[in-house]
Amino acid sequence: MTHEKEAPRIAVIGMGPRSLGALEALATRMGDGATPLRVETFDPFPACGAGPNFDPRELAICRLNIPMRDIDIRPPEFSRCGSFAEWLQDSPGPDVFPSRADLGRYLEARLDDLRAAGRLDLHHNAATVTDLQQRDEGWMVRLGRTWQGPYQEVLLSLGQPEVESDDQLAQWQRHALTSAGVLAQAYPARRLGAEAANWAGQRVAVRGLALSAFDVLRVLTTEQGGRFADGCYVSCGAEPARILPFSLDGLPPYPKPETKEVDASFDPREAETQVFADAIADAACGSPASARTRLSRALEPVVARILSEQGNPAGAADVSAWLMAEWQEPGSQETAPPHEALMHGIAMAEGSAVPTIGYAIGQVWRKWQDALRSGYNPADTSPDTAEVIVAFDEGLKRYSYGPPVSSSRELAALIDAGIVDLGHAVDPDVSQTDTGWELATSAGRTAVDVMIDAVMPSPDLSVLRAPVLVGLVNGGRLSPLAEALAANTGKDGQVVGRDGGSVAGLCLLGRLALGSVVAADSLHDCFGEASHRWAEGVVDRLGLLRAGR
The missing domain is CATH 3.50.50.60 (FAD/NAD(P)-binding domain)
Incomplete structure (x- = not known):
């Protein structure tokens, strides 16, 4: 048988x-x-x-950090959806950053087509x-x-x-059970928005000053009824009295170029991209030292050319030194105070200020992400070399994974309105009190009633x-x-x-x-x-x- x-x-x-x-x-x-x-x-x-990141039920204020012009996830031939822009009934302009919920609905439609294909x-x-x-x-x-x-x-x-909570968060979780302080998570944003309805007039701290923090700020302000008009924030009275975001370096991420024209000024040439593609393929298979050398040599002439073309010849001459410092200690060259860094980032994204070395490197690196993955991911990379390349890529995310400039402008408007305070943004000491927490830096001490965790775990x-x-x-x-x-x-x-x-x-x-x-x-x-x-x-x-x- x-x-x-x-x-x-x-x-x-x-x-x-x-x-x-x-x-x-x-x-x-x-x-x-x-x-x-x-x-x-x-x-x-x-x-x-x-999935949760693109939940169709999520608030519309939660937006992608990619403009429509850069979303290129075309479906397979058997799908009837077309591109994301084609699928949307009212597709926004190329410079608009669409909502994550809209993208989620599109992805659900793609799954329906996958089922129907048989x-x-x-x-x-x-x-x-x-x-x-x-x-x-x-x-x-x-x-x-x-x-x-x-x-x-x-x-x-x-x-x-x-994941398991880190030591600081675990301590806060225990403290929130025995004190009047409130501990909340950034997501789901719709849940945070419902909780925030009870925080009018209170002081709210936000752990983390990366992309999630911008969603949190909108949940605490416009989702409660406030609005932005003519570059200013118009309070509704239902938002917290003060919002205090903080992180290890206290620096908000740099926004992406605002328009296609500004963005194009950072385009690498086809031959330059091929040099980088060859460099990352070699770097992934080499030693840590050779990886640093190969990638720096691919970046240096491209960034120097772009800086010279955009009116920063002094920066063009210092690219090699900047990269050397970045490999050794990512972010160590960012020394401006948080508010100054925010405003300078807005100006560079608008094209009204010449780019710094870091900003130019970050934009070129963003445009080379596909080449980076194509050269690195199939390779058999040693752990030591992997650590070096991954750390470099993660460090440059403060430029390459930035928010839309509109989000940075909203943060600036909230600071001007006295709602957001960056006075404790740089790695404050956080102590527990009967009513919540206290943030302390050289600028002084501020008691807060609510702590929001907006840090993505590793x-x-x-x-x-x-x-x-x-x-x-x-x-x-x-x-x-x-x-x-x-x-x-x-x-x-x-x-x-x-x-x-x-x-x-x-x-x-x-x-x-x-x-x-x-x-x-x-x-x-x-x-x-x-x-x-x-x-x-x-x-x-x-x-x-x-x-x-």
């Missing part, structure tokens, strides 16, 4: 934009005449395809996976008390899962709390590339275990692989080459019928 081999199945744990991009890439490779591959997805979050037999489980086990017949997935499977392939794509495997990931880490299946980096994965996303060998049938994509990959926080990366390499690996390992064969 013969037994027919069971058709392969794959499991996808997490169903946000990255999983959508991966499944679109897989469907593109499936032959139209083949039996659809059964794919079972697992995620309790209701907005499949969008190349994948999709089944969704609105449940949390708590464990994974590899058995002879394949991987088994645990949901509560039951096991489901077997699966020949499992893709982990969980975005930023919950992708450190040692502090993960999701049971399925904790189990894989404890079992040696999921292991960091190095102490300061996240999971060790191959070029197609296959997980590399503690013993240095690939874990058959287990893959991971996204920021939890930082170090094995670079610049993974980008929306474009969700639909980029990493997803296609994963899909290609699945097709090869399972022996699936390819499109066109």
